[in-house]
Amino acid sequence: MASLVIDCCTLCNDDGTSTEAVTWCIECEVFLCTDCEKHHKKSRISKAHKTMSTKDYHNLPKFMKEIRGQCRDHKKKYELYCSVHACPCCVMCITDKHKKCQEMKPLSDILKQVKSSASVQLFEKDLKDVKENLEEIIKHLNSRINASDSQKTKVAEEIRSMRKSIDDFLNKLEKEILDDLESKQSQLKSKMNTLLQQLKAEANHINQLQNEFSKMIQYATELQMYIGLREIEKTTSQAEKYIEDLKSGGPLDEVYLEFTLSSELNSIFKDVKSFGDINFNNSPFTLQVKEGRKGQAQHLVPTITTLEQIKPSMVRHLTIPEDRKRLCIDACGILPDGKYLILDSNYSKSCLLLFSNDGMFMREVVEFTEPTWDTCFVRNNTVAVALEIKNQTALVDVEKNKIFKSINLSHKCLSVTSDGQILVISSLEKSTIVNLNDMSHKILEGVKANSVALFKENIYGTIFWENKVCCYKSTGETLWTFMCDGIDYPQGITLDKTGLVYIVSGLNDCLLVVSPDGKNYKTILSEADGIKCLRAIDISRETGIMIVSSETSIDSDDSKSYQTAFVYKI
Numbered sequence: 001m002a003s004l005v006i007d008c009c010t011l012c013n014d015d016g017t018s019t020e021a022v023t024w025c026i027e028c029e030v031f032l033c034t035d036c037e038k039h040h041k042k043s044r045i046s047k048a049h050k051t052m053s054t055k056d057y058h059n060l061p062k063f064m065k066e067i068r069g070q071c072r073d074h075k076k077k078y079e080l081y082c083s084v085h086a087c088p089c090c091v092m093c094i095t096d097k098h099k100k101c102q103e104m105k106p107l108s109d110i111l112k113q114v115k116s117s118a119s120v121q122l123f124e125k126d127l128k129d130v131k132e133n134l135e136e137i138i139k140h141l142n143s144r145i146n147a148s149d150s151q152k153t154k155v156a157e158e159i160r161s162m163r164k165s166i167d168d169f170l171n172k173l174e175k176e177i178l179d180d181l182e183s184k185q186s187q188l189k190s191k192m193n194t195l196l197q198q199l200k201a202e203a204n205h206i207n208q209l210q211n212e213f214s215k216m217i218q219y220a221t222e223l224q225m226y227i228g229l230r231e232i233e234k235t236t237s238q239a240e241k242y243i244e245d246l247k248s249g250g251p252l253d254e255v256y257l258e259f260t261l262s263s264e265l266n267s268i269f270k271d272v273k274s275f276g277d278i279n280f281n282n283s284p285f286t287l288q289v290k291e292g293r294k295g296q297a298q299h300l301v302p303t304i305t306t307l308e309q310i311k312p313s314m315v316r317h318l319t320i321p322e323d324r325k326r327l328c329i330d331a332c333g334i335l336p337d338g339k340y341l342i343l344d345s346n347y348s349k350s351c352l353l354l355f356s357n358d359g360m361f362m363r364e365v366v367e368f369t370e371p372t373w374d375t376c377f378v379r380n381n382t383v384a385v386a387l388e389i390k391n392q393t394a395l396v397d398v399e400k401n402k403i404f405k406s407i408n409l410s411h412k413c414l415s416v417t418s419d420g421q422i423l424v425i426s427s428l429e430k431s432t433i434v435n436l437n438d439m440s441h442k443i444l445e446g447v448k449a450n451s452v453a454l455f456k457e458n459i460y461g462t463i464f465w466e467n468k469v470c471c472y473k474s475t476g477e478t479l480w481t482f483m484c485d486g487i488d489y490p491q492g493i494t495l496d497k498t499g500l501v502y503i504v505s506g507l508n509d510c511l512l513v514v515s516p517d518g519k520n521y522k523t524i525l526s527e528a529d530g531i532k533c534l535r536a537i538d539i540s541r542e543t544g545i546m547i548v549s550s551e552t553s554i555d556s557d558d559s560k561s562y563q564t565a566f567v568y569k570i
């Protein structure tokens with residue numbers, strides 16, 4: 001806690017005494033006690049120094065307190081500002097780390113307006129916006145968590161309700177079959193009971209006759225005996241016949257009660273494997289948050305990259321395998337992960353080749369049987385390849401090594417460029433903007449280019465036979481046209497993150513950089529730098545790495561030259 005810290009007067013402390021400080025001198029960067037402060041105020045040198053109470057000093061954020069007005073390395077006051085490195089410097093720094101930096105300005109000029117500048121308000125607003133956005137998202141996420149709780153409850157209810165329906169249904173089926181069992185068995189039982197009654201009656205009758213028979217022998221006359229025996233004979237034979245009939249007629253057949261389980265019910269165990277599935281159903285994040293200022297960032301100190309500052313330094317060249325030394329490079333590109341792409345084409349076939357970050361050949365991505373002219377990175381693992389006379393542009397998945405979409409156009413496809421949202425496909429007659437979200441096409445009649453590039457919604461193109469470079473709006477309207485003696489047969493075109501336009505001038509082996517307004521230019525590479533037969537170029541705006549296709553000779557023997565690509569840091 002700031003209030004617990006007791007600051008000691010730095011000057012008294014140097015003298016070996018410890019006095020409580022009350023003031024902080026911003027310029028001397030020392031604590032002062034009441035006495036020392038008086039002297040400090042009177043002294044001619046320090047009279048004008050700005051001071052603040054120690055309390056206010058401790059109210060500064062920690063990281064700001066740690067920012068000193070003195071250079072750590074040289075212990076000298078910061079007096080200058082280097083625009084190249086965007087940092088303050090002391091007089092010693094100039095001869096040390098900033099020897100080559102040309103844009104040194106007096107620090108006081110830079111600092112003069114810091115507190116009153118519009119940036120303060122903008123940054124304050126940015127902080128506020130970012131905080132509000134974070135809070136919005138946190139709120140949103142909290143309500144999503146609640147929503148998922150209630151989704152869980154709802155699903156569980158659905159499961160239980162289904163379970164109950166199944167129970168009810170099975171209970172009903174069970175009752176039906178038990179009722180059926182009951183009724184069938186009672187039918188059977190009643191039939192057998194009836195038969196039993198008949199049999200008992202018959203047995204009684206015979207039993208009675210049997211009793212009477214012995215009496216008949218004792219007491220009857222002979223005539224009575226004669227008629228009586230005939231009567232008995234008749235009854236016995238009737239009873240025998242009745243038994244015979246019963247035996248053969250079926251009433252005595254044995255009837256069993258049997259049960260067969262319905263096959264559907266039986267297959268429940270086999271067919272029903274689960275109650276259902278629980279899955280995630282994604283939908284895109286739709287919460288509206290405040291847009292940052294992104295492209296129009298207000299920097300405290302404008303860091304203008306001037307044409308003079310562009311000095312590419314060679315990093316490496318791609319190592320071309322022996323069996324591919326006849327390749328003919330149409331286009332080259334840098335992928336976001338730093339790997340390199342080469343479009344190798346001659347009139348019989350063409351291939352998209354992948355090279356690792358350190359310039360070693362990795363693999364052939366895809367092969368085309370028709371002439372290709374250009375390639376560019378689109379997004380994720382997708383790159384586009386312009387198939388010239390087929391009036392088609394192919395989208396290739398670089399990871400899966402396959403073409404996954406072909407886009408038909410109404411003109412030849414000489415060049416293709418993309419910002420991840422759209423493709424711009426150019427020809428020497430007209431160009432087309434393809435919106436990658438809905439695949440709609442917009443034809444730009446006036447936009448002609450043999451090589452095309454995109455930067456902040458403007459389209460840049462080279463027209464080789466007119467030795468011209470044009471900048472167009474996305475509506476097709478021309479913003480500026482650049483021509484100069486230094487350009488001979490312009491080919492590849494690309495832009496760096498500051499909007500400088502890099503142009504390959506094919507016939508005089510130069511690489512030119514044109515200012516964003518198309519008014520100035522500078523040659524940054526030429527034959528003297530060992531480049532030859534230039535054609536294609538690409539820049540990674542994130543890393544400032546540039547790749548340029550060029551011919552290289554083996555042991556300066558021109559007859560043994562082959563094509564490769566040089567990689568530079570700009």
Ligand SMILES: *[C@@H]1O[C@H](CO)[C@@H](O)[C@H](O)[C@H]1NC(C)=O
Nearest residue numbers: 139140142143144145146147
């Ligand atoms: C989430 O639910 C808890 C308790 O059920 C409640 O206190 C909280 O306000 C809810 N949050 C939102 C963002 O709905």
Ligand SMILES: *[C@@H]1O[C@H](CO)[C@@H](O)[C@H](O)[C@H]1NC(C)=O
Nearest residue numbers: 326327328345346347348349
């Ligand atoms: C074109 O490619 C084929 C097959 O790779 C090769 O045989 C031929 O020499 C190449 N042509 C040129 C002009 O490089």
Ligand SMILES: *[C@@H]1O[C@H](CO)[C@@H](O)[C@H](O)[C@H]1NC(C)=O
Nearest residue numbers: 284378379380381382397420
């Ligand atoms: C491609 O990248 C974007 C973000 O850059 C992401 O939203 C999208 O899901 C990715 N698509 C695929 C197929 O990976």
Ligand SMILES: *[C@@H]1O[C@H](CO)[C@@H](O)[C@H](O)[C@H]1NC(C)=O
Nearest residue numbers: 390391392405406407408409
């Ligand atoms: C593109 O054109 C080719 C003929 O060049 C045709 O076979 C194919 O069906 C077309 N594709 C679409 C999506 O129109």
Ligand SMILES: *[C@@H]1O[C@H](CO)[C@@H](O)[C@H](O)[C@H]1NC(C)=O
Nearest residue numbers: 389390391409410411412429
């Ligand atoms: C390609 O488009 C051009 C017009 O730019 C047309 O003349 C040509 O016939 C088309 N080719 C194919 C294969 O559709």
